[in-house]
Each structure stands twice: as structure tokens, then as C-alpha cells.
Amino acid sequence: MDALPASVDELTDGLRAAGYLPGSSTALVAYLAIRLGKPVLVEGPAGVGKTELAKALASCLGRELVRLQCYEGLDEAKALYEWNYRKQLLRIQAEADGASWSEVQDDIFGKEFLLARPLLSAISASSPVVLLIDEIDKTDQEFEAMLLEVLSDFQITIPELGRIEAISQPVVVLTSNNSRELTEALKRRCLYLWLDYPTLEHELEIVRLHAPELAETVARKLVGVIGMVRELDLKKPPSIAEAIDWARALLLLGARDIDEDTFAQTMSVIVKHRTDLEVVAARVGIALAPATPAQ
Amino acid sequence: MSLPPALPGIDARLLELGEELRAEGLAIGTSELLDAFAALEEIDWTERERFQSALAATLAKSPEGRRVFDLVFERFFFRAVEAAALREGVTERGGSREDDGRNGLDGSQLDLDELRAAIAQAMADFDEARLRDLARLAIAAFGRPDEASSGVVGVDVQRIRRALGLRSDPQPQFDPEDPRREGLGREALRHFEMLLRQELERAQIERTQTLAPARPLGDLDRALPSGPTADLAAVHRVVAQLRRRLATRGSELRGQRRHDHIDMRRTMRGSLQTGGVPVVIKQRPRRPRRPELYVLCDVSTSVTSASVFFLSVLHALHDSFRRMRSFVFIERVSEVTDVFAHERAFKAVSEAIAGEAGVADVSGYTDYGRVWSEFRVLVEDDLDPRATLIVLGDARTNGRDPRAAEFAALTARARRAFWLNPEPRLYWNYGDSVIAAYAPFCEVFECWTTRQLEDFVRSLTASAAA
Numbered sequence: 062m063d064a065l066p067a068s069v070d071e072l073t074d075g076l077r078a079a080g081y082l083p084g085s086s087t088a089l090v091a092y093l094a095i096r097l098g099k100p101v102l103v104e105g106p107a108g109v110g111k112t113e114l115a116k117a118l119a120s121c122l123g124r125e126l127v128r129l130q131c132y133e134g135l136d137e138a139k140a141l142y143e144w145n146y147r148k149q150l151l152r153i154q155a156e157a158d159g160a161s162w163s164e165v166q167d168d169i170f171g172k173e174f175l176l177a178r179p180l181l182s183a184i185s186a187s188s189p190v191v192l193l194i195d196e197i198d199k200t201d202q203e204f205e206a207m208l209l210e211v212l213s214d215f216q217i218t219i220p221e222l223g224r225i226e227a228i229s230q231p232v233v234v235l236t237s238n239n240s241r242e243l244t245e246a247l248k249r250r251c252l253y254l255w256l257d258y259p260t261l262e263h264e265l266e267i268v269r270l271h272a273p274e275l276a277e278t279v280a281r282k283l284v285g286v287i288g289m290v291r292e293l294d295l296k297k298p299p300s301i302a303e304a305i306d307w308a309r310a311l312l313l314l315g316a317r318d319i320d321e322d323t324f325a326q327t328m329s330v331i332v333k334h335r336t337d338l339e340v341v342a343a344r345v346g347i348a349l350a351p352a353t354p355a356q
Numbered sequence: 357m358s359l360p361p362a363l364p365g366i367d368a369r370l371l372e373l374g375e376e377l378r379a380e381g382l383a384i385g386t387s388e389l390l391d392a393f394a395a396l397e398e399i400d401w402t403e404r405e406r407f408q409s410a411l412a413a414t415l416a417k418s419p420e421g422r423r424v425f426d427l428v429f430e431r432f433f434f435r436a437v438e439a440a441a442l443r444e445g446v447t448e449r450g451g452s453r454e455d456d457g458r459n460g461l462d463g464s465q466l467d468l469d470e471l472r473a474a475i476a477q478a479m480a481d482f483d484e485a486r487l488r489d490l491a492r493l494a495i496a497a498f499g500r501p502d503e504a505s506s507g508v509v510g511v512d513v514q515r516i517r518r519a520l521g522l523r524s525d526p527q528p529q530f531d532p533e534d535p536r537r538e539g540l541g542r543e544a545l546r547h548f549e550m551l552l553r554q555e556l557e558r559a560q561i562e563r564t565q566t567l568a569p570a571r572p573l574g575d576l577d578r579a580l581p582s583g584p585t586a587d588l589a590a591v592h593r594v595v596a597q598l599r600r601r602l603a604t605r606g607s608e609l610r611g612q613r614r615h616d617h618i619d620m621r622r623t624m625r626g627s628l629q630t631g632g633v634p635v636v637i638k639q640r641p642r643r644p645r646r647p648e649l650y651v652l653c654d655v656s657t658s659v660t661s662a663s664v665f666f667l668s669v670l671h672a673l674h675d676s677f678r679r680m681r682s683f684v685f686i687e688r689v690s691e692v693t694d695v696f697a698h699e700r701a702f703k704a705v706s707e708a709i710a711g712e713a714g715v716a717d718v719s720g721y722t723d724y725g726r727v728w729s730e731f732r733v734l735v736e737d738d739l740d741p742r743a744t745l746i747v748l749g750d751a752r753t754n755g756r757d758p759r760a761a762e763f764a765a766l767t768a769r770a771r772r773a774f775w776l777n778p779e780p781r782l783y784w785n786y787g788d789s790v791i792a793a794y795a796p797f798c799e800v801f802e803c804w805t806t807r808q809l810e811d812f813v814r815s816l817t818a819s820a821a822a
Contacts, residue, residue, distance in 0.1 A: 069406065085406070085409065086405075086409035086413070089406055089410060089413070090410075090413045096398040239419070248417040249387055251417070252391070252414060253418075255419050255422055
């Protein structure tokens with residue numbers, strides 16, 4: 062699908078075909094982002110498919126995905142562009158004699174010597190892309206401020222070259238784990254989507270999509286248990302990805318039911334902290350116990 | 357919002373909605389509203405959920421904002437519809453009241469058990485439209501405005517809910533298929549109550565032919581759905597933000613008024629270069645003061661719900677302030693600074709406090725008077741005049757002597773004293789609450805939401821830097 066989707070339902074189908082089951086508002090906001098050309102800020106707990114949404118969008122729109130993974134200390138040189146210093150140096154040395162200063166200067170600050178980093182390559186790509194700016198909350202506020210120019214006008218100003226405007230308008234997805242409050246200015250420029258853990262039915266559908274061989278009853282029970290585990294006060298509640306992993310693990314083990322034993326054996330797939338393991342074993346294991354004598 | 361001269365058209369409605377959202381504290385600029393209009397052009401409006409989602413995506417930009425948005429959206433369009441209905445003179449029964457008995461909404465013809473089961477089922481299925489219908493049936497069955505009604509909508513809602521036997525705890529007498537056996541979800545129950553409330557209000561508006569003024573959202577509506585773990589996460593998130601704000605805020609103030617005091621000695625020395633004329637005035641750099649904190653936290657049963665909140669506040673404060681000593685008390689006081697120093701995880705801390713502190717000796721009831729005297733003995737020598745004292749508690753003494761004089765003596769030794777009370781201001785000084793006895797000696801803050809906590813910390817850091 063290279064053309065823009067004409068309706069929300071069309072986009073929903075496209076995302077489904079790409080292996081992503083969007084909730085109703087997810088599809089709607091993604092659709093609006095595409096139609097309005099606005100970036101969309103996706104927030105929510107870890108592992109609810111924020112990054113996956115961008116990937117699925119790219120694949121269903123038939124676009125390339127350009128990803129900028131944010132981290133503390135990320136700066137312009139790594140996000141926007143950098144001068145290829147070594148190449149410049151070589152150039153200067155090659156032309157050491159004869160050339161005047163202004164000629165060399167014009168020469169070495171050309172596009173040829175520019176190393177495009179994700180943001181620049183996203184807006185200067187000849188065909189439109191999907192730009193994913195992942196975990197924006199990990200960066201500092203200065204970086205956010207720098208993003209504003211890119212996000213609202215889709216342009217980048219390089220002092221030596223002038224303004225570079227987008228050749229094609231990318232679909233921009235920003236994700237955040239909400240570990241810090243983002244600035245108002247950034248939020249103002251974005252559409253906002255809050256992704257939470259899916260409802261039971263929705264998650265069941267997702268698990269069934271990714272592990273179709275798993276028996277429906279087992280899948281249903283699995284989703285129920287995951288929901289129970291999420292209710293507990295854990296350091297790291299299990300995400301959708303972990304639910305899928307668990308489903309695959311059960312498939313490999315050939316489990317026909319989730320009883321206390323299978324749960325104890327495979328629990329480490331969904332719970333990843335030692336203290337969490339104890340809590341989950343104590344609370345959920347007991348709740349599952351009645352299933353054992355039935356076997 | 358005045359009724360009759362309402363401007364026609366959806367544009368005006370949306371602007372009004374924006375106004376109402378602003379009144380509830382959402383930051384909505386013109387650009388957001390423009391986005392909202394642009395978004396509405398892209399979708400069809402036939403589905404309520406899409407309409408709402410599109411507006412939410414452009415107007416509400418945080419989880420909390422989204423929650424407020426949903427509440428205001430619900431309220432606004434309910435009222436807009438009712439206002440329009442009033443203007444047009446439309447009533448529920450198509451204008452004629454004769455066919456009362458035949459339109460199916462009459463309570464006497466209903467099988468009540470069937471109705472109960474149907475509502476429980478619809479709740480379990482999250483079937484919005486069906487729930488709405490059932491809510492009206494339920495009102496028809498139990499809530500005849502002229503008979504048993506109390507006239508207060510909130511009371512009627514609860515009465516109808518009880519009559520329907522809808523409870524969140526498991527009711528094992530039902531069949532395994534019946535959703536009531538496992539207990540109904542709290543969210544679903546709350547949602548159904550909201551529908552009941554709306555239908556009752558609708559009926560009331562129809563009877564009285566007036567629209568009551570909009571009720572602003574209370575803090576309780578606004579708060580994120582509780583459940584202790586969700587609360588805890590929220591507190592931690594806010595406190596983590598506070599910590600960042602504390603750090604930046606301090607430096608902000610330092611930057612603005614870096615030079616306040618003239619350093620006489622250095623100025624005079626400098627003036628020697630210019631023949632004794634102080635041309636260059638040297639100023640004393642401001643040193644940011646490190647607040648020294650003493651925190652007393654009530655962990656008795658009367659503040660159970662708040663003490664998790666308070667302990668997490670304590671926990672977070674420990675991360676921010678190095679020079680801090682914390683104490684917990686019920687009947688006696690016990691220092692827990694070491695516990696916080698050794699344990700990083702909140703869970704471990706609260707367990708250690710519950711297990712080791714040994715603060716409830718005899719009766720398990722708070723004895724503020726005794727706590728003050730003990731605390732004074734404990735810290736008498738250390739409490740220096742620059743220290744800040746913070747008490748977290750409800751000031752409910754269980755009828756014992758508050759010994760305000762002891763407290764006054766304590767606060768006199770400290771530079772500042774704050775009291776954070778986890779009860780809404782409304783309940784202060786009722787029953788055995790003696791907050792008024794302590795209020796003259798400290799600054800009392802109402803603190804039972806993260807927002808109020810934020811306000812408090814802001815005032816704390818602002819005044820510490822001043």
C-alpha cells in the first residue's frame with residue numbers, strides 16, 4: 062500500500078496485515094497523524110507495542126523506517142548531521158597548494174562532506190519514510206528543543222549550508238515511557254496517544270495472532286494469568302511481548318494447560334526480577350494450584 | 357454557560373468544550389483547537405468513540421489530561437444535548453405522557469432477577485449501548501422519582517445499585533457462568549453508576565425544565581483510578597519529577613539572585629587598588645542552603661490509606677536530601693533513618709518499618725502528646741536552629757492530651773515546621789482531630805493527592821532558597 066490510507070478502517074486492516082492489532086484509538090490517531098502530517102507522541106508502560114506501532118506503520122505504508130534511538134547524552138552530531146572531518150582534512154591536504162582559502166572553504170562544506178544522521182536522512186530521503194524517535198524521555202530538554210524545528214517545519218538549519226527543507230514529509234512517531242514530563246512545546250506539536258495494557262480480549266487476539274498453534278483455552282488462561290500478574294506491584298510487569306514469548310515457550314514445551322508446575326517452570330519468561338519472582342510465585346502460583354489435581 | 361443565546365453550529369460547541377477543559381486546568385492553546393478542527397475534518401462523526409478519540413488525541417496530552425478530558429467530554433455533551441432538548445421542548449416520551457404504561461419502561465412489568473442478571477452480563481461484556489438501556493430500565497424499576505426517591509441523585513444511584521445487588525466482591529451463590537460469581541469489575545461498576553447518574557439527572561432536568569450549573573470536577577474524580585499499586589506508581593512518578601524540579605529549581609533561584617550581600621572585607625581590600633575608593637563592589641556568593649530535614653510520619657491505622665502515600669514521600673525525600681532523619685510513630689516514636697539508608701526498594705522499607713520499628717506498644721492508637729515528648733528527648737541535642745521539621749499525620753489523638761506546648765517547644769527550636777495532613781480540610785477538627793491545637797506553631801498543608809504534594813514541595817523549595 063503505497064498510497065495513503067483513505068479511511069481509519071483501511072489503516073486498521075493494513076496494520077493487521079502487518080501483524081499489529083491496533084486498538085480503536087491507536088488506529089484512529091495513526092490515521093490522523095498520516096492525514097494531518099503531524100508527529101504522534103505515543104506514551105505508555107514498557108512493552109505495550111509503541112515501537113512496534115511505528116514498525117507496523119512503515120511496513121503497511123510500504124515505507125522505509127528510520128529509527129533514532131534516544132539515550133542520555135544524545136547530541137546533534139549523532140541525531141542530525143556531522144561534518145565528515147577526515148574527508149575534509151584529506152580534501153584540504155590534496156589541494157594544499159594553489160587553492161585559495163575561500164575556494165577550499167566552499168569545497169569542504171558541501172553536501173559531499175556531510176554525514177547524514179537519522180533526522181537529516183529522514184527528511185532528505187527522496188521517498189517518504191516513517192521516522193521513529195524512540196524513548197524521547199531519555200534525552201534532555203535541550204535535545205527536545207532542537208527537535209522542535211524538525212517536527213513542526215520539517216526542516217533543519219545547518220549554519221554552513223543554510224536551511225535544508227524536507228523533500229518528502231515523513232510520518233513521525235515519538236515514543237516515551239513517561240519517565241519524565243516532556244516539555245509543553247513538544248507536546249503541543251504532537252498528537253497524543255496513550256497506549257495502555259490491552260484488554261483481555263484484545264491481548265488474547267494478539268497472542269493468538271503470534272502463536273496460532275496454541276490451543277484457545279490455554280491462550281485464554283495465559284492472558285488471564287498475565288493480567289493477574291500485572292495487578293501485582295512488580296518492578297517490571299510483563300509486557301505484551303513477554304506474553305507472546307510465554308505462549309511460544311508453552312508451545313515448545315507442549316503444555317496443554319497452565320497449572321502450578323508449568324507455571325513455576327516457565328514463570329521466568331514473564332517475570333524478570335528476583336524479588337518479583339518471589340511475589341509472583343507466592344501469589345499467582347497459589348491461585349493456580351486447584352488446576353493440578355484435575356490433571 | 358448561559359443557555360438561550362448559544363451560538364449555533366459545532367464550531368461554537370467545540371470552542372466551549374475547549375473553554376471548559378481550560379477551566380479544569382488543561383493547557384489548551386489555539387494550536388490545539390486548530391488541530392482538533394483539522395482532525396475532525398479527516399474522520400466521520402458517526403461513531404461517538406472516534407469523535408472522542410480524535411478530540412482527545414489533539415487536546416489531551418498526558419494520561420491525567422486524558423482522564424480529565426473524558427470526564428469533561430462526558431459532562432459537556434450530556435449538558436449540551438440536554439440544553440438543546442430544553443430549548444426545543446423535546447421530552448423523553450415524545451411529548452405525550454399518556455402511554456406511560458405501554459412503552460416498556462414501566463417497572464412493574466419487569467422480571468427483576470432477569471434485569472439483575474442482564475446488567476451483570478452487560479457489565480462483564482463492556483457493552484456500552486446495552487448498559488445505557490439497562491440503566492434506564494433499572495431506574496424505571498427502582499428509581500421512580502415520585503416514590504422512593506430521595507431527591508439527591510448520588511443517594512438514588514447507590515440505592516438503585518444496592519437494589520440491583522451489584523457488588524464487586526465474589527458472590528458464590530450464582531452459577532459459574534454468571535459474572536457476578538467472581539465479583540464485578542470496579543471500573544465497570546463505576547461506569548454503570550455514572551450512567552445511572554446521567555439518566556437520573558436527565559429525568560430531573562426534564563421534570564424541572566432547568567439545567568443546573570455545571571459541577572466542577574472534584575479532586576476525587578480527577579485522580580487516576582486508585583488501587584494501591586497504581587497509586588504507588590503515581591506517587592513515585594510525581595516524586596521523581598519533583599526531585600528533578602527540586603534540583604533545577606534550586607539552581608534557578610541561585611542564578612537569578614546570585615549576588616545579594618556585599619562582602620565588606622573583600623570590597624575594602626579591593627578598594628586599596630583604587631586608593632581606598634570602593635569602585636568595584638565585591639559580593640558574597642550565595643551558598644545554597646542544604647535543608648536539614650526531620651520528618652515524623654504517622655503510621656497508625658487511622659491513616660492506613662495515607663501512610664503508603666506518606667512512606668513513599670519519605671522514601672523519595674530520602675533520595676533528594678542527604679541530611680535528613682526520619683521517624684515513624686504510632687504510640688511511640690522510632691527512628692528509621694537507617695532503614696532508608698540501607699534499603700533502596702520501597703517494599704523492603706515498608707516491611708522493615710512494619711516489622712522492626714516497634715512503634716505500637718500498648719493500644720495501637722496514636723498518642724501525639726507522648727510522641728512529642730519522646731521525640732524531643734531523642735533529638736534535643738541535634739535539632740539545630742536551621743533544621744526543618746515536617747510532620748505527616750492526621751492529628752487524631754484518640755482523645756488523648758495533644759500537649760501542644762511540647763510541640764510548640766519543638767517547633768521553636770527548628771527553623772520551620774510543616775504539617776501535612778492527609779485528610780481533606782473539611783474533616784479537620786471534627787471528632788478527635790486536634791489540628792487546630794498545632795496549627796499556630798507550624799504551617800499546615802492539606803496533602804492527599806500528588807498534586808497537593810507538588811504544591812507543598814514547591815513552597816518548601818521556594819522558601820528554602822529565599
